[in-house]
Amino acid sequence: MTMTSDKDRVVIFDTTLRDGEQSPGATMTHNEKLEIAGLLDDMGVDIIEAGFPIASEGDFNAVSEIAKNATNSRICGLARAKTGDIDRCWEAIRHAEKNRIHTFIGTSPLHRAIPNLTMDEMADVIHKSVTHARNLCDNVQWSPMDATRTEWDYLCRVIEIAIKAGASTINIPDTVGYTAPVESAELIKRLIETVPGADEVIFATHCHNDLGMATANSLAAVAGGARQIECTINGLGERAGNTALEEVVMALKVRNDIMPWSTGIDTRKIMHISRRVAAVSGFAVQFNKAIVGKNAFAHESGIHQDGMLKNAETFEIMRPSDVGLSGTSLPLGKHSGRAALRDKLQQFGFEVGDNQLRDVFVRFKELADRKKEVFDDDIIALMRSGEDAENDHLQIVSMKVVCGTGGPAEATIEMEIDGQDVSATASGDGPVDATFKAIREIHPNTARLQLYQVQAVTEGTDAQATVSVRLEEDGMIATGESANTDTVVASAKAYVNALNRLIIRRGKVGEGADTREISYKDVT
Numbered sequence: 001m002t003m004t005s006d007k008d009r010v011v012i013f014d015t016t017l018r019d020g021e022q023s024p025g026a027t028m029t030h031n032e033k034l035e036i037a038g039l040l041d042d043m044g045v046d047i048i049e050a051g052f053p054i055a056s057e058g059d060f061n062a063v064s065e066i067a068k069n070a071t072n073s074r075i076c077g078l079a080r081a082k083t084g085d086i087d088r089c090w091e092a093i094r095h096a097e098k099n100r101i102h103t104f105i106g107t108s109p110l111h112r113a114i115p116n117l118t119m120d121e122m123a124d125v126i127h128k129s130v131t132h133a134r135n136l137c138d139n140v141q142w143s144p145m146d147a148t149r150t151e152w153d154y155l156c157r158v159i160e161i162a163i164k165a166g167a168s169t170i171n172i173p174d175t176v177g178y179t180a181p182v183e184s185a186e187l188i189k190r191l192i193e194t195v196p197g198a199d200e201v202i203f204a205t206h207c208h209n210d211l212g213m214a215t216a217n218s219l220a221a222v223a224g225g226a227r228q229i230e231c232t233i234n235g236l237g238e239r240a241g242n243t244a245l246e247e248v249v250m251a252l253k254v255r256n257d258i259m260p261w262s263t264g265i266d267t268r269k270i271m272h273i274s275r276r277v278a279a280v281s282g283f284a285v286q287f288n289k290a291i292v293g294k295n296a297f298a299h300e301s302g303i304h305q306d307g308m309l310k311n312a313e314t315f316e317i318m319r320p321s322d323v324g325l326s327g328t329s330l331p332l333g334k335h336s337g338r339a340a341l342r343d344k345l346q347q348f349g350f351e352v353g354d355n356q357l358r359d360v361f362v363r364f365k366e367l368a369d370r371k372k373e374v375f376d377d378d379i380i381a382l383m384r385s386g387e388d389a390e391n392d393h394l395q396i397v398s399m400k401v402v403c404g405t406g407g408p409a410e411a412t413i414e415m416e417i418d419g420q421d422v423s424a425t426a427s428g429d430g431p432v433d434a435t436f437k438a439i440r441e442i443h444p445n446t447a448r449l450q451l452y453q454v455q456a457v458t459e460g461t462d463a464q465a466t467v468s469v470r471l472e473e474d475g476m477i478a479t480g481e482s483a484n485t486d487t488v489v490a491s492a493k494a495y496v497n498a499l500n501r502l503i504i505r506r507g508k509v510g511e512g513a514d515t516r517e518i519s520y521k522d523v524t
């Protein structure tokens with residue numbers, strides 16, 4: 001068992017409901033905020049920044065209710081360096097068992113210019129606002145907004161004032177995502193070494209992702225001595241977002257050998273909350289997002305899939321179950337190999353020998369070349385459409401169909417009938433009608449089309465269509481089915497499959513065989 005002391009523990013401060021919600025378009029409803037707060041509380045987040053109570057009646061109500069319902073987490077509200085903001089914030093969070101007022105002001109030259117305050121005047125505002133907050137709440141966090149672009153001497157001076165006024169957490173925001181990891185670590189280290197009273201408080205890091213360095217900067221800050229990371233689920237937040245909670249938490253877990261600090265997060269809850277935040281904020285997670293992206297535990301290429309099937313550690317540094325996923329995904333695509341295909345077929349109950357695997361693999365690659373992603377249903381359709389093809393009396397060799405607004409559709413079909421090539425051209429009312437007519441010219445028959453049904457097996461415009469055709473002739477019924485990314489090709493093959501079944505049926509009737517319905521799928 002490893003013992004963790006306070007200095008090894010990193011406090012996770014989640015601001016999905018405050019900074020995350022500041023993303024344009026990410027506004028959440030009252031109930032959605034309560035739901036997300038409940039999930040954050042349940043997953044072990046130490047502090048939830050639930051909102052900015054002065055901002056609106058809705059924000060105030062949400063923060064108040066979250067404060068009343070919290071069971072484990074400390075509930076924090078944001079306030080400007082204004083008495084009215086701080087009072088309103090306290091009003092909202094006071095009912096929480098554990099609460100915090102977070103007050104801030106922009107300290108860099110650019111931000112001092114906005115309220116047009118001199119350094120001394122701002123120092124006074126900081127002293128008064130933190131003192132006021134501390135008089136209301138015994139847990140106060142102070143942030144010098146745009147700290148990473150604030151003059152060093154002034155930064156030290158205002159932090160000292162905030163500590164003396166009673167702030168117990170000093171947050172160092174990289175408000176515009178400007179800093180780099182070496183600076184981030186150095187800044188925190190030097191502040192702790194320099195500012196009087198710094199060893200009595202916790203230093204926090206609050207990074208934005210404008211240059212894609214938020215996670216690296218946060219972890220560097222921890223290496224420099226910070227013990228609170230401010231972050232959001234999925235990295236939601238202003239502009240390019242905030243540090244992603246799931247990234248820092250998993251980085252500390254996976255690389256604990258070089259970053260020996262722990263968090264209280266139950267990482268198995270990560271996937272669920274990520275999906276809920278994506279759903280309620282309307283901000284979909286990018287496929288290749290670390291930890292929670294759709295592809296974070298997916299492997300398509302053959303060499304990777306083969307490796308994964310032999311030993312998951314070959315291409316995965318964490319287990320999917322660590323973040324709440326049921327398993328790795330090995331989607332099949334044009335880069336996949338035989339090992340993954342065989343594994344997938346076995347999952348569906350198809351036991352194939354080496355020869356059959358070779359044959360299926362060729363057809364699979366043809367399909368994968370035409371499709372972005374080959375889904376499970378595509379594989380099943382592929383297996384079914386390949387069954388018994390070799391013994392068929394009628395086989396399509398090639399086909400060309402012309403259709404559009406300029407006139408009737410025209411189909412030219414070339415078929416092999418018992419080893420002989422025959423072709424025909426026919427026009428019709430649409431591409432499928434023309435195709436079926438051309439096939440009937442090549443193989444005249446009186447079969448009546450009882451059913452023609454098209455179904456998209458998978459999603460997208462490149463989806464495979466499964467076409468089912470049912471023919472009736474002299475009381476005999478035969479069905480055919482085929483899947484293809486080209487609906488007209490699938491239609492032609494399904495029609496020909498049904499005709500082949502009728503031919504078999506005719507032969508069997510001639511031999512006095514049974515007259516039950518025979519379908520393509522029955523003939524194996």
Ligand SMILES: CC(=O)SCCNC(=O)CCNC(=O)[C@H](O)C(C)(C)COP(=O)(O)OP(=O)(O)OC[C@H]1O[C@@H](n2cnc3c(N)ncnc32)[C@H](O)[C@@H]1OP(=O)(O)O
Nearest residue numbers: 019022052054055056080081082104105106114115145175
């Ligand atoms: C980096 C960050 O994430 S900071 C947090 C940003 N989040 C938000 O702004 C979301 C919530 N904000 C709001 O709903 C509104 O901006 C409110 C209610 C806070 C204020 O609304 P308004 O009174 O209409 O002011 P407005 O938004 O136009 O401008 C901000 C005002 O706050 C002042 N201000 C900004 N930060 C601070 C601060 N930390 N302390 C004191 N005053 C501040 C500005 O100087 C400006 O003052 P002015 O009106 O006297 O010029």
Ligand SMILES: CC(C)C(=O)C(=O)O
Nearest residue numbers: 104143145146173175
């Ligand atoms: C309010 C502060 C902490 C902030 O969000 C920032 O500076 O980015």
Ligand SMILES: [Mg+2]
Nearest residue numbers: 019175206238
């Ligand atoms: Mg921020």
